[in-house]
Amino acid sequence: MPHVIADRYEPVELLGRGGMGAVWRARDRVLDREVAIKEVTPPAGLDDEQIGRVYTRTFREARSAARLDHPGIVTVYDVVEEDGRPWIVMQLVRARSLAAIIKEEGPLPPERVAALGLDLLDALRTAHAAGVVHRDVKPGNVLLPPDRAVLTDFGIATVAGDETITQTGAIIGSPAYLAPEQARRQRASPASDLWSLGATLYAAVEGRSPYQRPDVWGVMGALLADEPDPPRRAGALAPVLHGLLRAEPGERAGHDEAERLLRRAAAGTPAPFAPPDSPAPVPPPPPHLTVDPGAGLPGGTPTSPPPGTVPPGTVPPGTVPPGTVPPGGVRTDGERHGPRWAVILPLGVFAVLLAAGVLSAAVFLTQSGEKNGRPGQAGSSAATASGNGSTGSPNVAVPAGYEPYRGPGFTVAVPKGWKAEASGDDVTFSDPAQGGRRGIAIQRIAENAADLGGSMADAAGRFENDTSYRDYRQVDFRRGFDYQGGDAAELEFTFTREGVAGRCRARVFRFNGAVYQTVLVTRADSWGQTVPYYETFLKTLRAE
Structure with a gap:
């Protein structure tokens, strides 16, 4: 177990270990409180110069992440140096990760996943507005305390607009949740985080990532060449996944469109995805304002309902709701128009x-x-x-x-x-x-x-x-x-x-x-x- 870090933070318990280091529960001796502290470990195979760049980036990006103040983001308190390495001191959130819950409980209901998605989306919106891109949104970095979702591990986040320091070619992030442009070694952007959010929500509702392959190379190949595996449990969440998991960043749902789709999914009333730069789809008219699609329409296919019933979405015989046009082209508000289907x-x-x-x-x-x-x-x-x-x-x-x-x-x-x-x-x-x-x-x-x-x-x-x-x-x-x-x-x-x-x-x-x-x-x-x-x-x- 490590010694006291920076003469202040005393590691108590190892909470987890990943590709970029380990996270410990620690005691802050100065403020007498518990914190989480991340020991940053560079990827294997780097030379001294490359390792130095990783450390430099970590210090810079941890300071950037410390500017973020949002209930859905684990707060970064400090970044210190010990033995020539950076250690990131963060808020300790006592909660299981989404990855652990999926593993233990299996797929979650679409409405619950949509609610979690709204929390995570709001957190990402705040980070992106501050110029911070997470780069590693995944179920393991989502903590679920009661009644909310919290995004953690901004340790490998990158500040949008800054020059990338590392030129190592190492994969930064989890391959199963990387956006396609990240897999192509292009610069990560807010749209990349939104793709990873979609992959995370996919995993929550389906119980697996959108590209489940035997090994990392299969995942990377599928990510670059294939469509995500079709969701089977998503229900009302499907339009959200379709909007976020688009290969081209410019075609993905942005923050506003993703929020609209998530709110509809959380309410159990899905709405189709509207691509960027297009108005949101207009909801269909209420049933009492529509007519039988086969009634007098070219190419219509009228059907005969059972006696005494009215097909859904049609106007009962003899009923003329206000604003509709009965045969003959005269509206009930007195205005004359052409054939009723044209209106x-x-x-x-x-x-x-x-x-x-x-x-x-x-x-x-x-x-x-x-x-x-x-x-x-x-x-x-x-x-x-x-x-x-x-x-x-x-x-x-x-x-x-x-x-x-x-x-x-x-x-x-x-x-x-x-x-x-x-x-x-x-x-x-x-x-x-x-x-x-x-x-x-x-x-x-x-x-x-x-x-x-x-x-x-x-x-x-x-x-x-x-x-x-x-x-x-x-x-x-x-x-x-x-x-x-x-x-x-x-x-x-x-x-x-x-x-x-x-x-x-x-x-x-x-x-x-x-x-x-x-x-x-x-x-x-x-x-x-x-x-x-x-x-x-x-x-x-x-x-x-």
């Missing part, structure tokens, strides 16, 4: 149509090549892409390996040999060589919509609770970008349908004076091969 459609109902259209396209995964069209649609006719009876020169440049297709109001290039099946304004294309298990659909879904991004975000929220999309995990969401001369929104996600792992990308945009969506659906294992077909489809789509 009510912009968000809630539109999202239902988006979800229904994507679900129809997802049937690609589980049908054979001879049944690759949309189910339940009479009057469809299957043909090869170029054999649809079109004549004349198409208004589209056709790359090698593709052939033109002229549909209702559009032309486009599709892969040679793919089958086309049309129904009204909707056309699906599928690959017979893959047994119909990959395809592209283009669908006219509305005449008008005010907020495409909000509607797509609303649809994404519905997918997470739709049993048709087992193992749903959002991969990407973009809104407000330009396509076809107007704004567009795009959602990408993975899911399982009847035991088949699939991946989908859906884009919604204004086209031909209406709102359309294109959908790519394929087996997950052929995603990389199929995406170029979809990108060519989008590039060559032209209005007729």
Whole structure:
């Protein structure tokens, strides 16, 4: 056991040991109180000059961490030198770590994890505002005294904006909780801490890290090349994890967006992630202000409820809530408008149509090549892409390996040999060589919509609770970008349908004076091969 440190701090009990040193419970002889004191031990294999740099950085960063005053951050009292090494003196928090609780109790409920996440996020917000980046947020550095979470071990924190002192190439931090940019040896930033926060919350709700591999090299390889393993227990916490665990720092949820998602998760009412620089998704309208998505809407799929019941989210027969538009286009407030769906459609109902259209396209995964069209649609006719009876020169440049297709109001290039099946304004294309298990659909879904991004975000929220999309995990969401001369929104996600792992990308945009969506659906294992077909489809789509 070490001797008295700096003639003041007397180590009493070893509390734990990690890659950067050991932590002791100690007695402060001057103030007669218990403290925690960290003995800093550099990584093995460093020469004297490199060790000196580690010590210099530790002194500097401990002083920076001592400026932080927050109930969710373990207070740094002092940094002293003993035997030429720095020792960091900290507040002693008598509590188990989150890592120990996960090990002993297993996965925690999503709502509890969300509440812990709010505490940790607030602590990180304070640190980042002071220019301090933690760099090693992980379950082992989260202490859980009653009714709160506390972040400890700012001993390897780095001051944002300062020059990095160490050039050793050693891994600083725990590989399973490192942000991808840290694994690439890029500078850590507040966004790096937020990724690590997401990984920590993932571990709390799933009982394991987002990259569980046999060894550290497997973890590092997966971190650099793979998506995080799909969460299975996250529930309302899933949008938070999707927002924080993004490979690119600029695409991650920031402090404000993470807080919004965590508060919704803590209340058990998840909200979809809105990428940076985009407005937060608008919540769907209350049920009494929406209509049956199949009632008079192009592409709608009305169903017949049992006698005496009203489908959720519809207006009971004979009921006209204030502000809605009954058949004939006259609102109850006296203002006349066009068709009722042009007024009510912009968000809630539109999202239902988006979800229904994507679900129809997802049937690609589980049908054979001879049944690759949309189910339940009479009057469809299957043909090869170029054999649809079109004549004349198409208004589209056709790359090698593709052939033109002229549909209702559009032309486009599709892969040679793919089958086309049309129904009204909707056309699906599928690959017979893959047994119909990959395809592209283009669908006219509305005449008008005010907020495409909000509607797509609303649809994404519905997918997470739709049993048709087992193992749903959002991969990407973009809104407000330009396509076809107007704004567009795009959602990408993975899911399982009847035991088949699939991946989908859906884009919604204004086209031909209406709102359309294109959908790519394929087996997950052929995603990389199929995406170029979809990108060519989008590039060559032209209005007729």
